[in-house]
Amino acid sequence: MRAYRSACEAIPAPDSRAASQCQALLDAKTKPRGSLGRLEELACRMAALRGEARPAMPSKAVLVMAADHGVVQEGVSAYPPEVTGQMVANFARGGAAINVLARQVGAWVTVVDMGVRFPVKSLTGVKVHRMGPGTDNFTKGPAMSRETAEEALDVGTRLAVDMAMTGVTLLGLGEMGIGNTTASSALTCALTGLSPEEATGRGTGVDEEGWRRKVQAVKRALEVNRPNPEDPLGVLAQLGGFEIAGLAGAALGAASRRVPVVLDGFISSVAGMVAARLCPQVKPYLLASHLSVEAGHTRVLQELEQRPLLDLGLRLGEGSGAAVAFGLVDTALCILHEMATFTSAGVIDTGR
Structure with a gap:
């Protein structure tokens, strides 16, 4: 059986009893009930x-996957495809925004080449699982085959399971790929x-003419491929990226x-939406870090x-918003672990 399908079958339901017990522990802290709002949630x-x-x-980690997209041939990006490989090198050397933000919150960064068209040679610290030199131009046919889509799903599943087995208990998802906002827009439509x-949207910052080209590319992709929303694997293969x-x-895999x-x-x-369409049980495990522009x-x-x-008006990608949100998770759990209770602090609890 495919690794991603095995993972689907293994995803446990959230433990509602543990959540209730956690809330009881928070209610015993020296504060009015629920006064820390979404941190308690x-x-x-x-x-x-x-x-x-x-x-x-x-134990926190960010998994950054990179790949190129054939749709860049349609002039949908403000940057050339060479930038994907250049940014992977930047990640590997620790100089990108995600590296800075991850260091700030004590998270590891794992970088994976899933299909960079112009990879920088002799890099260390990059996992290579190339599905090809980028996807095909989906305005002319499917971005990839169903088989390739499943292979890419398996790669991600195995990597996440391996990370969990080595001790990772909170995983952020990041990406890099010139043209991938166009692919994501097409997937969203489908x-x-x-x-x-x-x-x-405007992705890397294209002007009005560039935005129109993106819209037209998405329209052509939908017309040519005629995706069926009841077949999420097919939609992923037709319109997605490695x-x-x-x-x-x-x-x-993480869930x-x-x-x-x-x-x-x-x-x-x-x-995450693709994962949830393939396996609805994963949905509770997905936490949205921020609202993109x-x-x-x-x-x-x-x-x-x-x-x-x-x-925060973010639109960078790379896992940057996930890394920032890690700090909120740490804060919420620090309250649980470190804040005094009414009993330990000798403070009267009115039950409110």
Whole structure:
């Protein structure tokens, strides 16, 4: 059986009893009931997903997957495809935003080449699982075969399971790939029914003419491929990217080991949506870090029934928003572990 399908079958339901016990522990702290708002909700959610009332402080990692997209031939990006490989090198050397943000919160960064068209040679610290030199141009046919989509899903699943087995208990998803906002917009249209105009944003910062080219590319992709939303694997193969498929698999693999998954922005959220369409049991394990300025992100989060933790106007990708949100998870669990109770502090508890 495929690794991602095995992971689907192994995903446990959230432990509601652990969440209730966690809330009881929080209610005993020296504060009015519920006064820490979403921090309390976050602590209880971590308890439910981890299956324990008082989950340990997390061991954090960000999985950044990179790949190129054939649709860049349509002039949809402000940057050339060479930038994907150059940024992978930047990640490997520790100089990108995600490296800085991950160091700030004590998270590891794992970088994976899923299909970079122009890879930088002799890099150390990059895992190579290339599905090819980028996807095909989906305005002329499928981005990849169904078989390739499943192989990419398997890669992500296995990597996430391996990370969980080495001690990772909180996984952020990041990506890099020139053209991947166009692919994500097309996937959003196919899976939610949103129009290309509504789902397509400016990505790396294209001008008005560039935005129109993106919209037209998405329209042509939908016309040529005629995706069926009842066949999420087919939609992924027709319109997705190697890194998007890999991240969808990673979400499934992490959830199968009770590891919560922190989504970054639009692209990783679309990967989460694909994972949820393939396996609805994964949905509770997906946490939205922030609200991207990308046009389709709000609709994707609605599909996932997610309320983002932050709204900072981010549109970088790389897992940057996930790394920032890690700090909130740490804060929520520190309250649980370190804050005094009414009894230990000798403070009167009015029960309110």
